[in-house]
Amino acid sequence: MTLLLTNALLLPCTADMPVIQNGWVQVDGETIMATGVGVPPNIPGAETIDFGGDVLMPGMVNPHCHMAMTFFRGLGEDVDDRLFRYMLPLERKFVTPQAVRAGSAHAALEMIMGGVTTVADMYYYETEVAAVVDEAGMRGVLGQTLADFDPPDHKSFDEGFALVDRLVAAYGGHPRITPSIAPHAPYSTGIEVMRRVARFAEEHPGVPVQMHVAETDQEVEWARTNFGCTPVEAVEKAGLLRKGLICAHCMHVSEGDIAKMAHAGVCVAHNARSNGKAGRGIAPVEAMRRAGIPVGIATDGAMSGNTLDLFAQFGPVSMFQKILGHSRKPMQAVEVIRMATAEGAKVLGLDARIGSLEAGKQADLIRIDLSAPRCQPVYDIYSTLVFTAMAGDVRDTMVAGRWLMRDREVLTLEREKVMRDALQVAATFKAEMARIDAGT
Amino acid sequence: MTLLLTNALLLPCTADMPVIQNGWVQVDGETIMATGVGVPPNIPGAETIDFGGDVLMPGMVNPHCHMAMTFFRGLGEDVDDRLFRYMLPLERKFVTPQAVRAGSAHAALEMIMGGVTTVADMYYYETEVAAVVDEAGMRGVLGQTLADFDPPDHKSFDEGFALVDRLVAAYGGHPRITPSIAPHAPYSTGIEVMRRVARFAEEHPGVPVQMHVAETDQEVEWARTNFGCTPVEAVEKAGLLRKGLICAHCMHVSEGDIAKMAHAGVCVAHNARSNGKAGRGIAPVEAMRRAGIPVGIATDGAMSGNTLDLFAQFGPVSMFQKILGHSRKPMQAVEVIRMATAEGAKVLGLDARIGSLEAGKQADLIRIDLSAPRCQPVYDIYSTLVFTAMAGDVRDTMVAGRWLMRDREVLTLEREKVMRDALQVAATFKAEMARIDAGT
Numbered sequence: 093m094t095l096l097l098t099n100a101l102l103l104p105c106t107a108d109m110p111v112i113q114n115g116w117v118q119v120d121g122e123t124i125m126a127t128g129v130g131v132p133p134n135i136p137g138a139e140t141i142d143f144g145g146d147v148l149m150p151g152m153v154n155p156h157c158h159m160a161m162t163f164f165r166g167l168g169e170d171v172d173d174r175l176f177r178y179m180l181p182l183e184r185k186f187v188t189p190q191a192v193r194a195g196s197a198h199a200a201l202e203m204i205m206g207g208v209t210t211v212a213d214m215y216y217y218e219t220e221v222a223a224v225v226d227e228a229g230m231r232g233v234l235g236q237t238l239a240d241f242d243p244p245d246h247k248s249f250d251e252g253f254a255l256v257d258r259l260v261a262a263y264g265g266h267p268r269i270t271p272s273i274a275p276h277a278p279y280s281t282g283i284e285v286m287r288r289v290a291r292f293a294e295e296h297p298g299v300p301v302q303m304h305v306a307e308t309d310q311e312v313e314w315a316r317t318n319f320g321c322t323p324v325e326a327v328e329k330a331g332l333l334r335k336g337l338i339c340a341h342c343m344h345v346s347e348g349d350i351a352k353m354a355h356a357g358v359c360v361a362h363n364a365r366s367n368g369k370a371g372r373g374i375a376p377v378e379a380m381r382r383a384g385i386p387v388g389i390a391t392d393g394a395m396s397g398n399t400l401d402l403f404a405q406f407g408p409v410s411m412f413q414k415i416l417g418h419s420r421k422p423m424q425a426v427e428v429i430r431m432a433t434a435e436g437a438k439v440l441g442l443d444a445r446i447g448s449l450e451a452g453k454q455a456d457l458i459r460i461d462l463s464a465p466r467c468q469p470v471y472d473i474y475s476t477l478v479f480t481a482m483a484g485d486v487r488d489t490m491v492a493g494r495w496l497m498r499d500r501e502v503l504t505l506e507r508e509k510v511m512r513d514a515l516q517v518a519a520t521f522k523a524e525m526a527r528i529d530a531g532t
Numbered sequence: 533m534t535l536l537l538t539n540a541l542l543l544p545c546t547a548d549m550p551v552i553q554n555g556w557v558q559v560d561g562e563t564i565m566a567t568g569v570g571v572p573p574n575i576p577g578a579e580t581i582d583f584g585g586d587v588l589m590p591g592m593v594n595p596h597c598h599m600a601m602t603f604f605r606g607l608g609e610d611v612d613d614r615l616f617r618y619m620l621p622l623e624r625k626f627v628t629p630q631a632v633r634a635g636s637a638h639a640a641l642e643m644i645m646g647g648v649t650t651v652a653d654m655y656y657y658e659t660e661v662a663a664v665v666d667e668a669g670m671r672g673v674l675g676q677t678l679a680d681f682d683p684p685d686h687k688s689f690d691e692g693f694a695l696v697d698r699l700v701a702a703y704g705g706h707p708r709i710t711p712s713i714a715p716h717a718p719y720s721t722g723i724e725v726m727r728r729v730a731r732f733a734e735e736h737p738g739v740p741v742q743m744h745v746a747e748t749d750q751e752v753e754w755a756r757t758n759f760g761c762t763p764v765e766a767v768e769k770a771g772l773l774r775k776g777l778i779c780a781h782c783m784h785v786s787e788g789d790i791a792k793m794a795h796a797g798v799c800v801a802h803n804a805r806s807n808g809k810a811g812r813g814i815a816p817v818e819a820m821r822r823a824g825i826p827v828g829i830a831t832d833g834a835m836s837g838n839t840l841d842l843f844a845q846f847g848p849v850s851m852f853q854k855i856l857g858h859s860r861k862p863m864q865a866v867e868v869i870r871m872a873t874a875e876g877a878k879v880l881g882l883d884a885r886i887g888s889l890e891a892g893k894q895a896d897l898i899r900i901d902l903s904a905p906r907c908q909p910v911y912d913i914y915s916t917l918v919f920t921a922m923a924g925d926v927r928d929t930m931v932a933g934r935w936l937m938r939d940r941e942v943l944t945l946e947r948e949k950v951m952r953d954a955l956q957v958a959a960t961f962k963a964e965m966a967r968i969d970a971g972t
Contacts, residue, residue, distance in 0.1 A: 165908075169915035170864040202905045368851030369919070371859045398919035399906055404847070411808030411848065419811045424610040465642045465951060466839055466923060468605075469958035471965075475609035479809075479838035483906060484924045511905060518909035525911075 094138035095119040095493070100148035100459075101473060102127065104449040105433040109426050111473055117148060119455040122267075122493035126451050147460035147473065149429075150449055151209025151491060152402045153436030155233075156302070156340040156361035158215045158393030159224075160187070160195030162202070163517045165394035167525075178528065179395065180241075182521050187244040191517050192217040193224055198514035199400055200228035201505050204496045206401025206483035207458040212338060212361065212390075212440055214274035214302050216245040218255070222263050222271070229496045229504040231456065233338075233440050234259070235274030235302040238281060238289070249285050253292070260299060268492060270300065270442075277304040278326045279314040286330030293336060300336050300441055303327070306349070307341035308372065324349035333358060338439060340390065343367055343375045350376070354383040359439035362431075364408035365399075366392035374412045378422050388436030389428070401483035402432045410478055425474035459488040534578035535559040535933070540588035540899075541913060542567065544889040545873040549866050551913055557588060559895040562707075562933035566891050587900035587913065589869075590889055591649025591931060592842045593876030595673075596742070596780040596801035598655045598833030599664075600627070600635030602642070603957045605834035607965075618968065619835065620681075622961050627684040631957050632657040633664055638954035639840055640668035641945050644936045646841025646923035647898040652778060652801065652830075652880055654714035654742050656685040658695070662703050662711070669936045669944040671896065673778075673880045674699070675714030675742040678721060678729070689725050693732070700739060708932060710740065710882075717744040718766045719754040726770030733776060740776050740881055743767070746789070747781035748812065764789035773798060778879060780830065783807055783815045790816070794823040799879040802871075804848035805839075806832035814852045818862050828876035829868070841923035842872045850918060865914035899928040 095118070102115025104127055116132040118125045126133070132140070164182075168174030192215065203211060213221050214235040225232040236259050237243065238252040246252040256273045263271045273296075275281040275289050293301050306312070306323040315326045324345055327333045335357035342360050345353070353360075362377050381387050389409055391400045398404075406428050413423035437447025446456045460481060462470060467485065470476045489497040496504050535558070542555025544567055556572040558565045566573070572580070604622075608614030632655065643651060650671040653661050658676040665672040676699050677683065678692040686692040700711045713736075715721040715729050733741050746752070746763040755766045764785055767773045775797035782800050785793070793800075802817050821827050829849055831840045838844075846868050853863035877887025886896045900921060902910060907925065910916045929937040936944050 163909065165911075166915035166919065167911045169912050169919070170861075170866075172861070198905060198908075205905065365847060365851070365919075368847075368855055369860070371851075371854035371857055371862070373855060373858065398915075401906070407805060407808075407844070407848065408851065411805070411811075414811035415808055415813060417811055418813065420809070421610075421612070422811070426610075464924070465638060465645065465947070465954075466841070468638075468951065469603065469955055471605075471607040471958075471962070472609050475606040475838075479606065479609075479805075482922050482924060484904070484922060507905070511908060514905075515909055518911075522911070 093121060094135050096132045096135065096138050096140040097148055098132050098140055098142055099145060100143035101145055102449070103147060103149040103429070103473065105150050105430065106448045106450055109430060115148065117449055117457070119493050122455055124449055124451055124453050124455050127449055143459060146487065147462060149458060149460070150433040150447055151456040151458050151489060152207050152432045153210045153388055153440060153447065154203065154208045154391050154400065154402060155212045155338060155388035155436050155439045156363055156390035156392055157199070157211050157213050157400065159199035159211065159213050159221055160192045160215050161393035161395045162198040162514060163191065163195045163521060165398055167395065167521065178525055181528065182524060183244055184242065185524065186517070186520055187216060189217045189220045192220045194513040194517050196221045196224040197228070197505060197510045199394070200224055200230055201502055201507060201510050202400045204228065204230065204489050204502050205486065205500070206403065207460070207486040207489060208401060209456040209458070209489060209491045210437070210440065210442065210446060212272070212302060216243055219259050219262055222259065222269050226266070226269060227504065229491050229494050231268045231446065231491055233270045233272050233300055234263070235272035237274045237276055238285065239276035240280050240282065260296065264298070272300045272302055274302040277307065277311060278323050279311050283326065283330045286327065286332045290331040290334065293334065300338055301332065302338045302340065304341055305339035306344040312344050322346055322349050324352060328352060336441065341367065341375065342380065343372050345376065350380055350383045350385065353380070354385050358385070360385055360387045361390040361439060362387050362409065363390045363392040363397060364405050364412055366396035368408055368412065369396065374416050376416070378413050378417065386435050386438040387431055388439035389432050399483070403482050406478040425472065425478040428478045429474050455493040456491050458486055460485050461487045533561060534575050536572045536575065536578050536580040537588055538572050538580055538582055539585060540583035541585055542889070543587060543589040543869070543913065545590050545870065546888045546890055549870060555588065557889055557897070559933050562895055564889055564891055564893050564895050567889055583899060586927065587902060589898060589900070590873040590887055591896040591898050591929060592647050592872045593650045593828055593880065593887065594643065594648045594831050594840065594842060595652045595778060595828035595876050595879045596803055596830035596832055597639070597651050597653050597840065599639035599651065599653050599661055600632040600655050601833035601835045602638040602954060603631065603635040603961060605838055607835065607961065618965055621968065622964060623684055624682065625964065626957070626960055627656060629657045629660045632660045634953040634957050636661045636664040637668070637945060637950045639834070640664055640670055641942055641947060641950050642840045644668065644670065644929050644942050645926065645940070646843065647900070647926040647929060648841060649896040649898070649929060649931045650877070650880065650882065650886060652712070652742060656683055659699050659702055662699065662709050666706070666709060667944065669931050669934050671708045671886065671931055673710045673712050673740055674703070675712035677714045677716055678725065679716035680720050680722065700736065712740045712742055714742040717747065717751060718763050719751050723766065723770045726767065726772045730771040730774065733774065740778055741772065742778045742780065744781055745779035746784040752784050762786060762789050764792060768792060776881065781807065781815065782820065783812050785816065790820055790823045790825065793820070794825050798825070800825055800827045801830040801879060802827050802849065803830045803832040803837060804845050804852055806836035808848055808852065809836065814856050816856070818853050818857065826875050826878040827871055828879035829871050839923070843922050846918040865912065865918040868918045869914050895933040896931050898926055900925050901927045
């Protein structure tokens with residue numbers, strides 16, 4: 093089955109980030125066979141879709157998320173002790189495999205509608221997340237979390253590693269799902285467990301490691317007090333600063349840390365809105381990229397960043413670096429889109445398969461309608477995408493040659509059922525919060 | 533004619549910012565007659581509209597804009613010398629009354645679609661802007677700009693003041709339009725002209741003054757070199773730091789400046805995205821509000837902030853103050869919505885008439901549909917509005933009892949004609965830019 097997508101404003105997101113008016117893409121099955129400009133080839137039996145000048149670009153890559161946490165979106169936003177007052181008790185009591193499925197399906201729905209085709213996730217009951225991502229037709233690097241704070245699905249690290257083994261057994265070799273191991277953070281796993289994760293990674297070269305690194309002041313204090321070093325150096329001490337490590341956040345990294353990270357070949361998932369909302373400062377994204385570290389644009393979970401599309405991140409990603417540099421020059425719009433596509437794919441180790449539209453790559457792509465008055469005129473398409481386009485402007489979403497959304501209708505998930513299930517979890521949370529607030 | 537808007541999630545934005553489930557609002561003609569909860573009064577002949585649980589809140593107030601500059605949206609975004617290379621030449625050559633009408637109509641269309649009902653504008657040929665705002669049915673505080681850099685519509689300040697007089701004569705006493713005088717900035721008018729503006733303001737107590745204040749490093753340098761003081765002190769020296777002055781930006785204000793501004797009773801329009809994109813740092817909004825200065829949330833022109841709805845500002849407004857305070861606590865969501873409504877109205881001196889939904893005020897209101905998966909669940913409606921809602925979620929917009937938009941269709945402007953005219957101006961600009969780039 094051949095599909096010809098024609099008459100598009102084609103942004104293939106290849107190395108020099110070209111802008112191709114009247115471009116076309118030929119998709120055979122799940123693969124891109126060719127791209128071009130002007131009149132497409134005449135292929136008997138091919139289906140042709142005229143994009144009418146709409147943007148055609150790679151699906152976006154979200155390299156750090158906690159999908160199921162849609163059920164915490166906006167909960168206790170301005171309550172000082174929301175983590176201990178609401179979230180941890182709710183998580184321990186109500187985060188079941190069913191709840192994880194409901195929250196993850198809600199997240200998949202939102203991401204497909206916002207143009208995200210690949211997500212890196214870390215949460216509990218991760219085989220449930222994988223089942224949802226598979227059903228939704230998305231691509232994912234899905235990490236079973238390991239942590240010492242009595243999380244819902246494991247009472248010990250041994251139990252946690254068993255969950256990782258189960259995930260790898262179930263999804264190793266899947267065409268769209270890459271199983272992953274996700275030690276929560278240096279301070280919540282400790283040096284010994286990080287060492288064990290490093291050994292696991294050595295033995296499983298196809299299993300990426302995801303971890304929160306250099307995110308909080310407390311983590312910096314933990315590394316300093318216990319080891320007289322930085323969080324990145326603690327990770328290095330454990331032998332975990334190695335190729336295949338995806339570091340989320342990296343707010344508190346020194347010049348020395350950046351050099352070590354670049355040398356080790358680790359990658360970074362930048363969560364601008366989540367970091368900004370927490371008042372944690374600004375991650376040195378320009379400095380990390382200058383050092384050669386690939387950096388992707390991530391949403392974090394909805395409890396932190398609220399939305400799961402990348403458009404809502406673009407403004408902050410760009411503005412934060414300009415503020416840090418006290419100049420208009422840092423983080424130009426074209427670089428933001430590169431990070432959201434090709435560079436994000438590299439962060440996840442998937443750049444041979446996705447991240448750009450070129451022959452041989454998987455057909456993961458989106459169509460964006462810029463006819464809203466807000467999006468016009470267009471002088472520079474990258475500026476338009478970064479500073480005016482929104483999740484709702486995405487019209488169609490395809491992964492591996494399969495349409496997940498057409499004309500704003502998601503085809504792989506039953507929207508009404510997904511929302512009903514999600515709101516049922518939220519109703520349970522609200523009832524429990526009322527009990528907590530009443531002190532009963 | 534009585535209209536009953538019922539079954540709404542009513543946010544009246546009165547002093548204690550209540551959240552009213554199943555609320556109603558009664559509108560008679562252009563005025564709100566009553567608000568309440570539950571079953572509305574039985575009024576024979578009244579038209580009832582069931583909001584189905586949608587948000588009903590005051591229309592938003594955008595206290596600083598250059599509407600016509602939609603024609604510059606995204607132009608030369610990452611070109612270093614875009615101001616001198618493109619914008620000033622284009623402005624001098626092509627900014628005619630017709631172009632101002634086209635750009636302003638485009639802006640009005642976008643603002644109505646994004647839930648902005650009142651705008652403060654400063655640009656050239658401001659009587660043309662007023663004609664557009666009037667036709668569109670919006671409310672406006674519309675300022676004729678005065679500047680020394682050879683702007684398109686006046687060659688001297690005398691000519692500029694004559695344009696102000698014409699604007700005041702044409703629109704003084706208009707029910708929705710407040711004529712205003714807009715000295716561009718301290719450095720581009722100078723102390724003597726600011727003195728003349730202060731005298732004008734003294735003689736025209738109903739005409740607010742709008743000015744860019746403490747916006748750029750160069751302005752700080754100008755004040756220091758010429759007068760050994762801050763920009764705010766230069767304004768004070770000219771006698772212009774007085775009630776009725778609306779200061780846009782205020783990035784570079786000291787504690788002493790803030791005390792003087794509070795004492796004088798001036799107000800501030802905060803332009804988070806515009807400031808962030810320029811890398812100019814973060815305006816001390818929390819400090820100004822703590823001192824008692826009313827601060828509204830503004831978009832600036834589309835050449836600087838790109839979009840003209842307030843939703844796109846909310847995240848940056850909140851995050852910037854949290855980053856400045858290195859804490860989650862500053863600028864809570866409810867305060868952001870207060871600034872976008874009641875406080876914005878106060879900034880423009882219109883708080884007796886608009887900014888909240890209560891008996892006796894003008895019926896300027898919007899309906900917001902939160903059914904998108906991205907907007908659910910709702911634990912705290914203010915968090916939802918600040919961190920997940922977007923311009924496209926606004927469904928209906930009313931000003932002075934008249935629907936400007938229903939079900940996303942703008943009723944007061946011909947969308948296709950407006951966009952055709954706007955894109956024609958952009959085409960002229962693109963041709964000239966090509967000539968400039970070719971050096972011919």
